[in-house]
Amino acid sequence: MKKLTTLLAAGLIAAGAAAQAQDDPFTVGFIYVGPIGDLGWSYEHDQGRLAVEEAYGDQVRTIYQENVPEGADAERAITNMILDGADMVFTTSFGYMEATNAVAAQFPDVLFEHATGYLRETPNVSTYSARFYEGRAVIGHIAGHMTESNIVGYIGSYPIPEVIRGINSAFIHARQVNPDVEFRVVWAYTWFDPAAEADAARALIAEGADVIMQHTDSTAPQTAAQEAGIISFGQASDMIQFAPTPRVASIVDNWAPYYVRRVGEAMEGTWESTDTWEGIGPGMVEIGEMTDAIPEEVRASATELMESIASGEYHPFTGPLNRQDGSAWLAEGEVADDGTLAGMDFYVEGLTGDIPN
Template sequence: MKSMTKLLASAALATATLTGAAMAQDDPFEIGFVYVGATGDYGWTYEHDQGRQAVEEHFGDAVETTFVENVPEGADAERVITQMILGGADMIFTTSFGFMDATNNVAARFPDVYFEHATGYRRDTPNVSTYSSRFYEGRAVIGHIAGHLTETNTIGYIASYPIPEVIRGINSAFLHAREVNPDVEMRVVWVYTWFDPAAEADAAQALIDAGVDVLMQHTDSTAPQTVAQEAGILSFGQASDMIQFAPRPRVASIIDNWSPYYIERVGAAMDGTWESTDTFGGIDTGMVVIGEMTEVIPEDVRASAQAMIDAIGAGEYHPFTGPINRQDGTAWLAEGEVADDATLIGMDFYVEGLTGEIPN
């Protein structure tokens, strides 16, 4: 990995880079990764960094990677991305929804650099691709499990920001919990952060105090796992397996597996076949993986959860299949109708049965 000291020092060579100086054939292909959190969060950023390391392992000396952690989603992101390019980066991965404006702004200034933006939807220029994962598929599975396991009929959900990706997950988990347990209620706490162990721990404790006995999260730290273990309630790992942080109450996890996509896209950029695309991968592509389902889950529930995983992966089942109503009772999907990706990507409403409002 190239150090940031080397990266900043090399900015002095920017003029030669921008005037199109030819890169020697034996020079490594340089790739920058911009992270919203820390690589040690054992969640979202940790898994993206596992993908970066997989790229290094796959391509060896043919590539050189660098990364910057804890980058705020705003003007600082533009500065970091620009520094990477001035330091020689040929390709940039920006790994959070909030980097969307920065990614597209910088891409317009550097048309010869490849940009890959995670979970966004804007591709303003031909050198920008977007990619995301159908996390809602994994949340359907853990919702199914949670609906079977809850004894208080109250499931807790720690939510980060009220963006479509998070709202999809809440809806999917709730629908599949209630499908197997019509008495299930879901309590959602919004923490307005991706990674803040103290805030996440407080949210977990508030949900436990409110009577939840199964905990889900769409935040990145392992703090909720620790709180769940101390309280003796069940929890699901988020983004990575997290089993080492809550081995007893943790029952399964949703794992984000970015490595195959990163290897494929770097390879395409290196061999000249890269094109601007929008990728929305799921269980079928291996981008969404369900971690070990522990013995806390009864054998028949493990079997039914695995059957759902297999059906989703085979394209035989879609987690948003009607009939489904919106929260206000109006029809959304008719019997057998499947949600289209455009609606899912822009989802800004709760489904029927969920209480509370989505904050602005």
């Protein structure tokens, strides 16, 4: 009897393998740091996955895993995905960097795309990110105009270059239009924890902030801003449910075109290890609708700023700019190079807090 079941099982497995070999769609895996229902970061990556499905139909199969912790455990999740048949894996958070490269070294035939990182140790790893700081410049500009208490509260996730860059960019452009504005930064040490994010927003509001910016993934800070009757900005996704207030504008990450293009290249065999970093111009970063809560002239000047960044005429990090300690960073008219931006670990002059280490 036992032998029979074993035989049957073997037969079934063989049949399954044959069936798979027959159509054999190209399998693309996605690793998400939060749930796809966060309406923020992971949601937008999942929109990119759906765009891939739509673009290639039966030729692709996509799989994904949500809530994968950053760090060593991610290795297991990525490996499982490959054993599940993935030919290409998108790992969509900074903290997967080491894990992605470690797994990539073991599976040279699988292609890896790591979001927001900089390590490409093997030729099968690419990195990509969006120039979120361009979007930050626009909402910083709006925040500088809109704040009445002159205190902008900023919820940071982890003190990594991507987040620090965003704080600097938002601050520079808020100061440009409002010399009295100050930023208060709270580090939540999580990408996704609605209760902690809401508490962080409330702590900032208690200190007098009347504008909240977030670099975390849930909509909880929007709810806290709504409660307090102040304004906020959608992060990573449009968060339009909170318009017209508290959400007065948003930074939207549009990954879909990149995902579709890269999966296409992988299927054709033209895929190469690259480092992609695109902003408002190519459309990887979008500014969500500015609501009527923003005065018309501010909307106009913000749009102008957005367009000058998109055309490449203006770079958000243009000198003269000093570091927080007062030492010179960029001379008049000088533009920050990508290397410095990618590894940014300092605040610009005028920001008052310390970056935790």
